[in-house]
Amino acid sequence: MFGGVEGYYRFMKTVISINKSQNNETAKYRLRVLDHYWKHGLDSALDAFPVSRPTIFRWQKGLKNSGGKLQSLVPKSTCPKRVRQMQVAKAVREKIKGLRETWPNLSKHKLKPLLDSFCQEQRLPQISATTIGKVIKRNHYFFTQDKRVCHDPNRKRVVKKVKTRVWKAPKHEQGYIEADLVETRIDGKKNYTVCWIDIGSKVALSKTYPRKTGKNILDSFLAFEAFHPGEIHTFQTDNGSEFEGALDVFLRKERPEIHRCYIPVRSPKINGVVERYNRSLQDDWMNHHLHLFHDPETWNQSLAKYIYFYNFQRVHETLQYKTPMQFAGVQKSLKCP
Structure with a gap:
């Protein structure tokens, strides 16, 4: 709608940058430190805030290189670029697939004892129930069949007689x-x-x-x-x-x-x-x-x-x-x- 208006995209980028910085407490704190440094000098900023000299200069450089965008003061993601990869032996994956094909509704916790027995026999490292769940989900080992069985609801009428009724679910006792x-x-x-x-x-x-x-x-x-x-x-x-x-x-x-x-x-x-x-x-x-x-x-x-x-x-x-x-x-x- 406003694509043809001159300066519209620059204005919206400025609005987005301001909103993002205003919603981030760390960015507000960094801007307050820089404002104090610009008004009262470096020594006063170092005494007033628990930050180092290189840190103040690094924040100032990032703000200058971004063209004064306050969004540059928002901390960047510290997520590692390389993360650990899940390592599961091919034989273990094939066994999980086979068990799921045989018992399609068996959960990861019920598969673990069966898989542990297989790993011991094959001398392979055992994996946790969480890893089993990830293998099932990532490889889409779901083999349920959406079929319904028709049940006849008509039953014979029971001849009334004296019966001992159980009005509450029984406790879990053997026998x-x-x-x-x-x-x-x-x-x-x-x-x-x-x-x-x-x-x-x-x-x-x-x-x-x-x-x-x-x-x-x-x-x-x-x-x-x-x-x-x-x-x-x-x-x-x-x-x-x-x-x-x-x-x-x-x-x-x-x-x-x-x-x-x-x-x-x-x-x-x-x-x-x-x-x-x-x-x-x-x-x-x-x-x-x-x-x-x-x-x-x-x-x-x-x-x-x-x-x-x-x-x-x-x-x-x-x-x-x-x-x-x-x-x-x-x-x-x-x-x-």
Whole structure:
């Protein structure tokens, strides 16, 4: 708009220089020292201000060379021209990439124990979790797939009966089990993954079945009971009918010491531990293996590998970066998959 006005650019540069110097306390101080030097001489300036003779002359020279621009009194950046470069071995970068491809949602803190084991085997220097995060970000090692699984919201109406309700989320104690069921539907076909987790040690197990029958639910419970390293004293689920029938009869007859309880209706937050486990299962494994959906045997084999990884190799922040089996007292060394 004012490009054709004579002297406009010189005037704007002057305004910018004044504003920049006025907003900088150091520049104001230097200008005050120079004003005192010009009015009262060098000896008076040296007595009045804690600056040296060469410093005053250097400030005056910079102001003179800039044509009297006050901006020259603003301190220049002291950032070094050459900074340290992050040094990461190529084999380590390739391992990080491979782990991220296998487990796309694993954070830098959970990758570190796996990477430390690899570095020890290859006799390479270990790197910190912060460096792992930088390698992932700079090389764009993000392999998440934006795919959604349709879940059928229609459920059978539960037959009312006397139930022990849990109105607050339970404390994290070992032997307290939460269970839930994840329904996956692709091309009109449904699969049901039964999930079990100990809220104290985070030891978890999942198995997938073509139908959510009482027999299948009981089979998954017996598998979890055999896999769990401790004693089970409480069993908590939502109000779905899938955990009734054969499992309920078995618990009352064969496992009377296990206390059966239910969460309130429409209160999944009370079942928060298994709900979070379901999210991890879907983000870390299920959504990246949907191509195996129509091959149940291969699907369960791949799921079993993830369950092994989850319990014996994947560290958890809530467990002070230990694996569930380590927290439960099962000693097993970490090895990269």
